[in-house]
Amino acid sequence: MLQSLVSEARGISRESCAMQMFFFTLFGISECCLLAAMAFDRYMAICSPLHYATQMSHGVRTHLAMVSWGVGCMVSLGQTSYIFSLDFCGPCEIDHFFCDLPPILTLACGDTSHNEAAVFVVTIVCISSPFLLIIASYGRILAAVLVMPSPEGRHKALSTCSSHLLVVTLFYGSASVTYLRPKANHSPGVDKLLALFYTVVTSMLNPIIYSLRNKDVKAALRRTLGKKKVLTHA
Numbered sequence: 261m262l263q264s265l266v267s268e269a270r271g272i273s274r275e276s277c278a279m280q281m282f283f284f285t286l287f288g289i290s291e292c293c294l295l296a297a298m299a300f301d302r303y304m305a306i307c308s309p310l311h312y313a314t315q316m317s318h319g320v321r322t323h324l325a326m327v328s329w330g331v332g333c334m335v336s337l338g339q340t341s342y343i344f345s346l347d348f349c350g351p352c353e354i355d356h357f358f359c360d361l362p363p364i365l366t367l368a369c370g371d372t373s374h375n376e377a378a379v380f381v382v383t384i385v386c387i388s389s390p391f392l393l394i395i396a397s398y399g400r401i402l403a404a405v406l407v408m409p410s411p412e413g414r415h416k417a418l419s420t421c422s423s424h425l426l427v428v429t430l431f432y433g434s435a436s437v438t439y440l441r442p443k444a445n446h447s448p449g450v451d452k453l454l455a456l457f458y459t460v461v462t463s464m465l466n467p468i469i470y471s472l473r474n475k476d477v478k479a480a481l482r483r484t485l486g487k488k489k490v491l492t493h494a
Contacts, residue, residue: 274344277359282340284358284459288435289386290332295428296390297324299397302424306417307404335386343368343375357455391432398425423469430465434458 272280304316343361346368356363361379365372401421408414434457 272354272359277354277364278340278344280359281343281361281364282336284360285336285339286329286332288332289335289382290328291431292387292390292435293328293331294325295424295431296393296397297321297328298424299394299428300324302421303397303401306401306420331386335382339378339382342378346370346372346375357452358459360451360455362451387432387435391428391436394428426469427462427466430462431458434462 301316301321305312308315339361343364346365347370348367349369352367354363354367365375365379368375398421401417405414405417408417434454437454
């Protein structure tokens with residue numbers, strides 16, 4: 261996609277489009293699973309701090325990451341193969357920034373109801389299920405935080421979760437609106453805007469959101485803002 265934007269080339273081969281769809285779906289599904297794994301990690305750290313080191317060892321975290329990428333790989337391979345087994349006819353002009361699932365389905369000839377149902381089921385299983393796990397984890401975290409005796413402990417626990425919650429809200433909000441809407445409510449303009457948000461904007465904000473929890477980054481940001489204020493007053 262970056263090569264097409266730089267070279268201003270508007271064409272893409274069938275194989276390249278399939279590869280683009282595969283990696284896009286792989287990264288999207290894997291991130292859903294990884295966000296759920298991170299929520300579970302925070303639940304264990306806050307609700308079972310004495311058992312955290314043993315129950316969330318390096319091996320357990322490695323297995324969670326491997327399962328997340330494995331699920332993403334299997335789902336993306338299945339969806340890409342299923343969609344590109346269809347016949348495409350007419351002028352194959354994709355009204356989108358990249359080879360996403362809904363725009364490609366609109367170019368297919370014949371009945372695509374089974375493919376649309378498959379996309380919806382995958383969305384429910386691979387997006388909604390991790391989201392419910394995240395909600396359940398934070399429900400237990402909130403219950404544990406409310407019974408903490410010290411305000412400092414409650415503030416520390418909530419600040420630990422704030423960055424992850426913000427990333428979850430940004431990612432799941434835009435992805436759910438895109439893939440869980442009825443087909444009749446889909447609009448090319450809105451779909452492009454949402455795709456731009458959860459592929460570019462969210463990815464750009466992620467490192468900023470997570471790095472702001474770092475004390476050194478916060479101190480450097482305060483120094484930079486302080487210098488700007490001094491220069492403005494001068």
